[in-house]
Amino acid sequence: MQPGKRLIGKVALVTGGASGIGAATARLFALHGASVVLTDSNATLGKAMEKEIVDTGGTATFATQDVRHEARWAEIVADAEKAYGRLDILCNIAGISGRDPKLNIQTSLTAGPRLADQTLEQWNWVMEINATGVFLGTKAAVPAMLRAGGGSIINISSICGIVGSHANAAYHASKGAVRIFSKAAAIQYARDKIRVNSVHPGFVDTPMTVPGHSNPDVARQRLEATPLGRFGTPDDIAAGCLYLASDDAAWVTGSELVIDGGMTAN
Template identity: 55%
Template sequence: MGRLDGKVALITGAASGMGAAEARLFANEGAKVVLADIQDELGRKVTRVIEDTGRTATYMHLNVASEDEWRKVIAATVKLYGKLNVLVNNAGIGGALVRLHEYPTQDWDRVMAVNATGTFLGTKHAIPEMRKAGGGSIINVSSIYGLVGSAMEAAYPASKGAVRIFTKAAAIQYAKENIRVNSLHPGFIDTPQAAVLVHDPVERKKLIERTPLGRIAMPEDIAPGALFLASDESSYITGAELVMDGGITAQ
């Protein structure tokens, strides 16, 4: 018995990092998984590896900042697998690592479009299908920088804070329809997005020193949190924040 048997899950940003780890884990737990991303070649490669293990997965191109593309991907998912039960709004980008008085305004627009607007659009277009399915679970990937301030950057923490509070609004609006919406808050994870920090020996040492558990996490450390929120094991949890940060924000 898989923990997601019978469910259809759509994961954005699934070509890389945490999204790819979640796609592998969800498929292993019995879900039919749609991997969506803008890195088509990489996304197809991750999907083929899942299919080679005998699991069910499909790759679809999706720029989460485009409402038109969201309409097409949700419709194609339902056409292919009959319904939609789980959405992980995982796709995200960082911006310039500078203080906000120097922060490029075009970076603000770009980061907000992907991280905040992308999460809104995904939720907006998934909800009608989840209502038809009798319920669902939406997991919005925020960050520790949706909980506490960042010494650098402007748009990244603003976008991740938006994801956090948007999640609570969505949760209370659709709880009566059995649609649960929760946010996930990773700390420092070894993925391409964080490579500039976690692969720099000086920065890496600083990050590890900030982390009570004393290590940088791997995507596979975070995927089980998304699995729990996607599964019926979390049936009484909505509007909540699952913090997976090695203790950083407990200090």
């Protein structure tokens, strides 16, 4: 591993880049020399993140995106190639928990409806953003990466894609889909020097987890299940994404990078 900036000359597309893990990843990629296209459904926060990166000497542009829409994916990838000449990295970070967006504090151990109470509409909502969005992003990025001579695709799954819990069953299913999809894509495109890996965060303090961590009982149980004794930060996960995006991970594909404070090892 060489010291210094690790993504010089690379172009990265980061979804969910307006806050949480996505924002930390976009910020870190730019710090390491990448030109970053960050997307999000929240234009206000997305534009603020673009300004922050540019104001601190980085290169970034923001685009509004709903990851469920295939045509928008094609536009964003085309715009990235037009602006920066290539696409080297895709981070599929945009995702949802499936919890009621109006719920400020989680009132039970289950982050969302229990399985028997879940509607097909709720199931589809989670699957479309968390799993189908990853498929569409990967599908859109591959041709551009072929033109660039290779690339790195990093798909954010979860420990919920590896083990079961009280979390929303649809969330588990979507994150499990991301895990196995990443392995299949890695095998399909290894000969083309396109690496595909999944990242599996544990309990991280982000805007998505605020309702759960605002409930003292939920927070306590999660901390007790984490051997390192603290919640993760977005920067903890961004550091893993930086490794997978960089040439330091040139022989890493089809892998699962678990960043969970030891939770799944316990």
